[in-house]
Amino acid sequence: MAPEPSFPQQVYAIVRKVPRGKVITYGAIAHLLGAPRKARQVGWAMATADHVPWHRVVNARGEISRRHAPDAEALQRKKLEAEGLVFDVDGRVDLERYLWLPNVRVK
DNA sequence: GATCTGACCACCG
DNA sequence: CCGGTGGCCAGAT
Numbered sequence: 200m201a202p203e204p205s206f207p208q209q210v211y212a213i214v215r216k217v218p219r220g221k222v223i224t225y226g227a228i229a230h231l232l233g234a235p236r237k238a239r240q241v242g243w244a245m246a247t248a249d250h251v252p253w254h255r256v257v258n259a260r261g262e263i264s265r266r267h268a269p270d271a272e273a274l275q276r277k278k279l280e281a282e283g284l285v286f287d288v289d290g291r292v293d294l295e296r297y298l299w300l301p302n303v304r305v306k
Numbered sequence: 307g308a309t310c311t312g313a314c315c316a317c318c319g
Numbered sequence: 320c321c322g323g324t325g326g327c328c329a330g331a332t
Contacts, residue, residue: 206328226315235316236327242313243329256313260320264313271313 206232207244213301214248217255220282221299222292226259231301254278261294 204212209232217223225245229238242264245253254275258264263275276286284292 224315225313229315234327238314238316238327239312240314240328245313246330248313253313258313259315266313 206234206237206240207247210241210244211248211251214245214251214253214256216301217252217299220284220297222255222257222261222279222284222294222297223299224257224259224261224294225264227298227300228256257292257294261291261297263290 210228213228213231214223225238225241226235228241229235234240245251245256246267256264263272266272276290279292280286284297286292
């Protein structure tokens with residue numbers, strides 16, 4: 200049996216592929232891994248994640264998820280803005296515009 | 307080992 | 320889009 204990469208590891212692999220100026224949602228990641236209901240585990244994976252562009256991961260509504268460290272929320276927004284993303288007054292981004300999915304290269 | 311909590315989402319209304 | 324509910328699973332107490 201081929202030792203498949205652990206769930207968190209697969210999550211990291213996807214997050215690392217997210218290009219600059221784009222974002223991905225937890226649900227999208229879980230869905231890509233074939234576990235649409237496992238989105239929560241994606242969050243856990245991110246919690247222990249390191250050396251991954253975690254700031255490019257937002258929730259299903261395009262908003263920055265509430266985290267343990269309040270500072271990180273502002274930091275995440277700052278980084279995304281630095282990559283060209285625009286937040287609305289509600290602190291959300293247009294997923295239709297910024298959501299990135301693998302295999303679907305935007306020209 | 308039961309219970310609660312948590313970087314969440316899909317579904318329903 | 321918003322709010323409530325159920326589900327999933329790992330970590331902490």
